[in-house]
Amino acid sequence: MRRALPVIALMGAGFLAGCGFTPVYGEQGLGSNLSRIAVTTQDDRLGYRLREQLEDALGWNGTAAPAWRLQTAVRQERRPLGRRIDDTASRYELTVIADWTLTPIRGGEPVTGTQTATVTYASADQPYAAIAAQQDGEERAAADLSRLIRQDLMRVLATQ
Numbered sequence: 001m002r003r004a005l006p007v008i009a010l011m012g013a014g015f016l017a018g019c020g021f022t023p024v025y026g027e028q029g030l031g032s033n034l035s036r037i038a039v040t041t042q043d044d045r046l047g048y049r050l051r052e053q054l055e056d057a058l059g060w061n062g063t064a065a066p067a068w069r070l071q072t073a074v075r076q077e078r079r080p081l082g083r084r085i086d087d088t089a090s091r092y093e094l095t096v097i098a099d100w101t102l103t104p105i106r107g108g109e110p111v112t113g114t115q116t117a118t119v120t121y122a123s124a125d126q127p128y129a130a131i132a133a134q135q136d137g138e139e140r141a142a143a144d145l146s147r148l149i150r151q152d153l154m155r156v157l158a159t160q
Contacts, residue, residue: 033157034150035059037102038066046074046138050098053146058153066105070153073099074145076138081120092134093120096141100149102156113152117144 039054041047050072054060076096080089095118103110121137124130 033067034153035061036064036067037070037153038068038105039070039072041072042074045135046076046096046142047072049139049142050074050145053142054149057146057150069103069105070149071101071103072149076141078134080123089123091120091122092137093118094134094137094141096138096145098145098149100152102153111156113149115145115148115152117141117148119144 035058037058037060039051039058039060041051041054054070054072074096076094079093079095080091081093082090084090095116097114097116099112099114101110101112119137119140121133124133
């Protein structure tokens, strides 16, 4: 059985190569276009996290000249959910809304869009734990937003 696995893997790779399969992140796919999108965000903690997540999701190539500029404007709303007996919130709902604009560097009409991510997190009585929980919620929201924005950008670039 152990000897059969490499043979099966090689056969599978041969079939994929023969069918014209190109990974989305390969040079011929959308990945080469996505890696040439320069991301700018607002100068705060949430903006930094979103920029970091977007650059990872897009495969930002800092050595190549950017072909597009992606600008984002992020706003967040935090709403308490559930109440303890002392009338403090036991959970929070964090909604992060990102308005984005994709502009070709060489000129042309910009494309705009909006994405929303909502996450919840538990509140804690200890101050450090409460801050850590809120920051974890922001990190998860930024990861969701980067995934959603990347999907939007793939749709936009596929039609151009």
